[in-house]
């Protein structure tokens with residue numbers, strides 16, 4: 001058997017162990033803001049990587065689990081990045097409410113698709129190659145623990161950028177798609193708040209004195225939503241609203257949170273200016289408006305080299321009889337933004353395949369766990385030939 005065949009045969013003979021690892025991860029409660037679960041995920045992954053000969057660095061934060069940087073081989077040479085996140089979008093207690101289960105070839109549970117299946121593939125592909133006696137290529141694994149809230153609690157984006165320099169290519173094991181495609185481009189996301197400050201009054205006794213913050217905001221929402229232009233690849237959503245106290249008082253305060261998705265990074269400053277222009281206009285005299293940034297995600301840039309990497313993945317799929325992945329543009333952000341901004345060719349969505357992530361209906365195709373582990377092992381062998 002050659003190296004690839006040995007790696008594939010390791011996958012075939014370790015299906016139960018792979019599912020066990022997947023289950024173990026889904027059972028760990030690493031939802032948003034659950035720091036101890038993020039730490040537990042980190043310890044589990046670090047233990048496996050250490051056994052595979054990686055040296056581990058940890059960057060710690062107050063409110064989320066550590067970011068792990070695991071390296072094997074010389075980082076002076078062009079190295080391969082394998083990356084992912086260990087957190088989920090769910091709240092504390094979700095794995096108890098909805099434990100890992102498999103039914104009719106589909107796996108369920110919090111983060112089963114996004115992206116604990118992907119982390120399982122990442123670790124299993126390395127292990128399969130190791131067991132096949134192959135560990136020649138320098139590789140860096142980056143796993144963070146607060147991707148879902150867009151790194152509210154960490155400096156992971158800067159860290160990923162810094163750790164990416166000198167890399168030959170990167171694979172992010174995000175949520176895979178049932179059409180088998182791999183993501184070569186992702187939209188960026190700018191989340192911001194708009195607050196309107198008006199003046200309250202009793203609408204029975206003193207109606208002329210009111211300055212309705214809600215009415216002012218209503219005008220602003222309509223203008224902000226008009227900025228959507230799908231033909232230019234951007235769209236905005238006023239997603240939440242709060243304001244007012246009782247029906248018989250003019251509302252003195254209103255706040256919305258918006259999410260702007262954009263394809264081209266150069267659009268962001270223009271869109272930001274347009275939002276500020278809308279917010280500087282006043283429809284209800286006497287009200288004041290403030291715009292402030294919340295979290296955001298950069299765009300995963302469509303580097304021409306992403307397509308070269310995709311061709312390599314397509315060849316690996318063709319040679320082994322796997323479904324051939326097409327290129328995908330995805331509206332959701334990911335950490336692949338931070339490798340591409342450093343010019344590192346990147347493919348994203350290399351994880352297990354499924355649908356409905358970020359909801360309780362999230363599911364993943366169990367068979368894709370094994371197929372995509374083999375596929376990644378085959379891709380890594382091909383990448384190594386090009387290094």
Ligand SMILES: [Zn+2]
Pocket residue numbers: 085114115147174175
């Ligand atoms: Zn994800």
